[in-house]
Amino acid sequence: MKPVKLGLIGVGTVGASTALGLKNNALEISRRAGRDIEIVQASRRNIKQGMPTGCESIALTPDPFEVVNNPEVDVVIELIGGYEPALELVLRAIENGKHVVTANKALIALHGNEIFAAAQAQGVNVVFEAAVAGGIPIIKSIREGLSANIIEWLAGIINGTGNFILTEMRDKGRDFDDVLREAQALGYAEADPTFDVEGIDAAHKLCILASLAFGIPLQFDAVYTEGISGVSTEDVVYANQLGYRIKHLGIARRSEKGVEMRVHPTLIPEKRLIANVDGVMNAVLVKGDKLGPSLYYGAGAGADPTASAVIADIIDVARSITTDPQNRVPHLAFQPDQIVELPIVRIDEVTTAYYIRMRVDDKPGVMADITRIMGECQISIEAILQKEPEAGVTQATIIMLTQKIREKQMNEALAGIGKLDSVHGEIHRIRVETLDAD
Ligand code: HSE
Numbered sequence: 001m002k003p004v005k006l007g008l009i010g011v012g013t014v015g016a017s018t019a020l021g022l023k024n025n026a027l028e029i030s031r032r033a034g035r036d037i038e039i040v041q042a043s044r045r046n047i048k049q050g051m052p053t054g055c056e057s058i059a060l061t062p063d064p065f066e067v068v069n070n071p072e073v074d075v076v077i078e079l080i081g082g083y084e085p086a087l088e089l090v091l092r093a094i095e096n097g098k099h100v101v102t103a104n105k106a107l108i109a110l111h112g113n114e115i116f117a118a119a120q121a122q123g124v125n126v127v128f129e130a131a132v133a134g135g136i137p138i139i140k141s142i143r144e145g146l147s148a149n150i151i152e153w154l155a156g157i158i159n160g161t162g163n164f165i166l167t168e169m170r171d172k173g174r175d176f177d178d179v180l181r182e183a184q185a186l187g188y189a190e191a192d193p194t195f196d197v198e199g200i201d202a203a204h205k206l207c208i209l210a211s212l213a214f215g216i217p218l219q220f221d222a223v224y225t226e227g228i229s230g231v232s233t234e235d236v237v238y239a240n241q242l243g244y245r246i247k248h249l250g251i252a253r254r255s256e257k258g259v260e261m262r263v264h265p266t267l268i269p270e271k272r273l274i275a276n277v278d279g280v281m282n283a284v285l286v287k288g289d290k291l292g293p294s295l296y297y298g299a300g301a302g303a304d305p306t307a308s309a310v311i312a313d314i315i316d317v318a319r320s321i322t323t324d325p326q327n328r329v330p331h332l333a334f335q336p337d338q339i340v341e342l343p344i345v346r347i348d349e350v351t352t353a354y355y356i357r358m359r360v361d362d363k364p365g366v367m368a369d370i371t372r373i374m375g376e377c378q379i380s381i382e383a384i385l386q387k388e389p390e391a392g393v394t395q396a397t398i399i400m401l402t403q404k405i406r407e408k409q410m411n412e413a414l415a416g417i418g419k420l421d422s423v424h425g426e427i428h429r430i431r432v433e434t435l436d437a438d
Contacts, residue, residue, distance in 0.1 A: 003036035004318040007067035007098075008058075009089060010079035011044040013187065014103060014130070016052040017307035018077065022314070023054055029311070033318040039077075043067045068093040075317050077310065078102040081191070087111050094118045094126070099321070101313045103130035103306055109204035112211075112218040116331040123325035127313040132205040133158050133282040135305030136298040137312065142212045142286065143333040149288025151213040153253035155435055156284035157277050158205040160301035161188045161196035162228050162248040166265075167278040170236045170245070176229065188280050188301045198227035199248065199263040206250030209284070210261050214254055215334030216342050219261070224347040226264035235357060235428060238399045239267050242383060244355070245275040246430060258343030260350055267355045267401075267432040274435065285435060293435075348408040353382065353432035355401055356414075361422040362389050362396040369420055370398070377413035379405050395424060401432065 006022075008015055019039055022029065030036045042051060043064040051058050061067065068076055068089050076093040078100060080086055086107050093100050094115070102108065108115070108128050119126045129139045133156065142151070157163050161183045168179040180197065183189045188196075195201040203223040211218045228248050239246045244267040253260040268275040273295055277283040282300025287293045299305035320328050332339060360366045367386075374381060385399040402410070414427050 001035040003038050004033070004321065005038060005040045005072050005074045006077055006314065007070055007073035007075070008039050008042040008077045008079070009064045009067050010081070011042055011049070011051060011060075012079065013303035014306045014310065015042070015044070015077075015079040017303040018079065018310045019055045019058065020052055021304075021307050021311050025311075029315060033315045035318060037314060037318055040072050041067050041070050064089050065092065068096060068098065073098055074321065075099040075101060075314065077314065078104060079310070080104075081106070083107060083110065087115075090115055090126070091118055094122050094124055097122055097124060099125040099317045100127070101310060101317060102126070102128050103310055104128070105131035105201070105204040105208065109207045109218055109220040112208070112332075116336070119331065120336050125317050125320055125328060126331060127317060128208070129313045130306045130309035132208050133284055133296070134160070134298070134300040134302065135308040136282060136284065136296050136300065137309065138209070138284045138296050139212060140312075141296055142209065143329055146286060146288050146291065146294075147333070149290045151254070152287045152289060153251065154209055154213055154284060154286040155249050155251045155274070155433065156206070156209065157247055157274065157282050158209075158250050158284065158300065159196050159199070159202040159248060160280035160282055160299075161190070161193070162199075162202065163277065163282070163300075164188060164280045165197070166228060166231065166236065166246055166248060169231075169233050170240065171278075173233055175233070176231075197229050199225040202248065202250045202263045206252060206261055206263055209250070210252035210259060212333045213252060213286070214259055214342065215332065215339055216259060217339055218332075219344065222261055222344045224262040224264070228265050230428070231265050231430070232428070235355070235430060238357060238385065239355060239430075240270075242267075242355075242385065242399070242401060243270055244268060244432070245270050247275065247277075249433065251433065254342075255345065257349065258345045260345045262347060262350065265430050267430055269434055272435050348406070348411070350407050351404050352407070353402055353404045353434075354410055355399065355430045355432055357397065357399050357428040358417070359395050359424045360398055361424075362394055363422070366420075366422045367398070369422065370417055373413050373416040374402070377405075377409045377416070379403070379409060379413055
């Protein structure tokens with residue numbers, strides 16, 4: 001059978017690793033794909049940087065449109081990231097009848113509905129395993145391995161930079177800014193690191209996972225997003241003392257009210273496996289009605305792990321080229337005419353437990369005032385920790401864990417507590433998820 005011909009757009013760290021992986025593992029890859037796979041043209045903005053050593057024979061152009069318009073190319077590999085010109089390139093590739101492999105989570109989260117509709121109309125495939133959790137085959141697992149299950153919820157550590165920062169804060173008591181600088185130097189962080197620390201990168205990935213899990217359109221704007229920049233070393237230490245770890249989780253849950261999609265710092269009991277996923281590693285816990293919980297763990301960022309997912313997608317496309325387009329694995333796991341709109345549950349309506357930290361006057365009656373307000377808002381307290389004031393200081397820190405309550409009620413309680421003269425500064429709140437099998 002004739003080789004499958006690829007056009008590679010973007011020869012950065014992931015692009016270079018993809019080209020090298022295809023070359024170095026060519027024999028094994030063609031045994032798996034049933035045919036040879038070769039890159040016939042690549043584009044990179046600065047062609048003076050050339051192709052990686054060993055791949056110099058691949059034709060290089062500075063113009064990515066030359067690649068998507070190249071009649072020889074069967075499959076376009078988009079690895080430049082960002083919205084434009086990536087969107088225009090991908091749509092042009094589809095229009096030209098080419099399959100597309102992309103690692104671009106922002107592009108899929110925001111423009112996936114349009115891209116998949118165009119691909120469907122043209123009978124071509126668009127695959128994006130590398131867009132979520134780097135090298136972990138989580139998309140394939142949800143779309144294919146778990147297809148017998150009704151997926152009830154999933155929760156993931158899906159930003160390596162954020163996880164690296166929280167891990168260093170906990171293990172070494174390091175400051176947030178200091179660890180972020182190291183994550184940037186190590187190449188984990190996005191070009192704009194606010195995407196990592198403010199949860200936007202995780203929200204892109206969560207929105208994709210929710211669509212695959214529940215068969216709903218991609219709705220990035222509906223994801224409640226809160227970053228980790230407000231998590232202090234103090235919170236990390238207190239959470240530890242209470243038997244919890246703070247992780248930045250993306251959570252998607254289906255309930256009778258609709259679908260929750262949220263990204264925020266979360267306390268997780270330390271005995272959960274996912275609470276022990278540290279450093280730049282990612283993990284996604286998926287609860288299906290038949291399998292129960294299953295955990296997918298691995299490297300969520302970095303050139304080789306991401307290229308591993310890109311090459312696996314290329315092999316899938318190579319295998320599927322001879323398949324009837326109507327019978328390919330659907331882009332969003334469900335058949336296109338079975339994608340349904342479900343109500344989205346606003347964060348106000350979400351029910352979780354909470355960790356609360358506040359600074360109060362160390363005098364009689366303060367705790368009574370706080371617990372009275374909690375009681376009036378129907379909030380039941382699970383645990384209280386009061387740290388002794390430091391010598392010469394008249395204020396103390398109180399930490400509380402509550403039972404599950406609607407966010408709206410917690411907001412009311414915190415507004416009331418915040419008005420007490422005896423409470424000082426910001427009241428810190430982190431949601432708690434037990435992630436047990438229910
Ligand atoms: N900045 C991302 C992360 C890269 O830290 O996880 C992988 O998407």
